[in-house]
Amino acid sequence: MTGEQIMFYLLGGGAVVASAAMLLPPMGRNPIHSAISLIVSFFFLAGLYALLSAHMLSVLQIIVYAGAVMVLFTFVIMLLNLGPDELQDTRITPSRIAAGILALFVFGKLATAIQLTTAGAQAVDLNDPGFAQFGTVPEVGRMMYTTFLVPFELVSVLLLVAAVGAVVLAKRSLKYVDRPEPPPAGFEHAAPESTEDAHAHGGGH
Amino acid sequence: MTSIPLGHILLLAALLFGIGLAGVVTRRNVLVMLMSVEVMMNAVNLTLVGFSRYNGWTEGHVLAFFIIAVAAAEAAVGLAMVLAVFRLKQTTYVDELRLLKR
Numbered sequence: 555m556t557g558e559q560i561m562f563y564l565l566g567g568g569a570v571v572a573s574a575a576m577l578l579p580p581m582g583r584n585p586i587h588s589a590i591s592l593i594v595s596f597f598f599l600a601g602l603y604a605l606l607s608a609h610m611l612s613v614l615q616i617i618v619y620a621g622a623v624m625v626l627f628t629f630v631i632m633l634l635n636l637g638p639d640e641l642q643d644t645r646i647t648p649s650r651i652a653a654g655i656l657a658l659f660v661f662g663k664l665a666t667a668i669q670l671t672t673a674g675a676q677a678v679d680l681n682d683p684g685f686a687q688f689g690t691v692p693e694v695g696r697m698m699y700t701t702f703l704v705p706f707e708l709v710s711v712l713l714l715v716a717a718v719g720a721v722v723l724a725k726r727s728l729k730y731v732d733r734p735e736p737p738p739a740g741f742e743h744a745a746p747e748s749t750e751d752a753h754a755h756g757g758g759h
Numbered sequence: 760m761t762s763i764p765l766g767h768i769l770l771l772a773a774l775l776f777g778i779g780l781a782g783v784v785t786r787r788n789v790l791v792m793l794m795s796v797e798v799m800m801n802a803v804n805l806t807l808v809g810f811s812r813y814n815g816w817t818e819g820h821v822l823a824f825f826i827i828a829v830a831a832a833e834a835a836v837g838l839a840m841v842l843a844v845f846r847l848k849q850t851t852y853v854d855e856l857r858l859l860k861r
């Protein structure tokens with residue numbers, strides 16, 4: 555067993571254990587513990603990417619996933635003040651057993667397909683001069699700004715739309731959210747002028 | 760050359776995908792379900808990186824980068840929706856979200 559293989563199995567085992575710990579009772583009962591074990595799993599995956607010569611993705615994994623996405627998750631969990639789940643959430647119910655069987659079935663099918671198709675696969679030699687830049691920031695960046703320029707720009711628009719959409723969705727003054735009950739019938743006619751002005755200008759609170 | 764068999768990389772990715780799938784279908788807390796979706800996306804990224812390593816194609820890395828960007832957008836919008844729903848219903852359990860009206 556080479557050092558590369560040992561690192562692969564260590565990192566891979568760590569990623570699997572951390573992902574499973576996210577769901578299983580000791581840690582999985584509390585959403586904040588789930589989020590932390592997921593961050594650990596992302597770090598293991600970043601190590602795997604580095605091991606597979608995807609240097610840029612490895613760094614992006616830590617910056618974007620562990621740094622941005624999971625901070626957002628932990629922020630929301632803490633904002634909502636979610637405590638540990640009740641015991642009912644870890645009960646074994648028939649639907650959960652069926653769901654587990656489904657997941658096992660999908661994994662089994664994938665494993666069979668992998669067994670059948672990957673025998674004897676040979677990797678390219680990265681010591682070859684043609685692959686000197688493989689997976690580095692210049693190489694991936696060059697491809698991103700030449701071959702994949704249009705998708706890249708579309709993704710930037712997608713991110714902008716998602717950011718604006720998130721702000722609009724999470725805004726406190728959505729029309730029906732803050733109002734405790736619908737206004738009585740004839741409210742619009744009976745309302746004094748000042749109220750209508752406030753609605754017209756502020757659109758909320 | 761790499762000494763890691765391609766089959767083992769893909770098996771690890773399939774295992775992570777199965778864990779994420781099990782999380783989505785068994786857990787009832789919408790935040791944990793979203794996190795399980797992130798695990799599934801990472802499994803797909805690992806597959807792309809493994810194939811890229813074996814074929815020497817950088818395209819797989821670019822595609823994985825796009826998946827990361829889309830996952831970030833999905834997390835932002837998804838969490839905003841969770842916040843809006845929580846304000847309405849005071850819960851994050853999907854079992855209790857049965858009605859579209861308040």
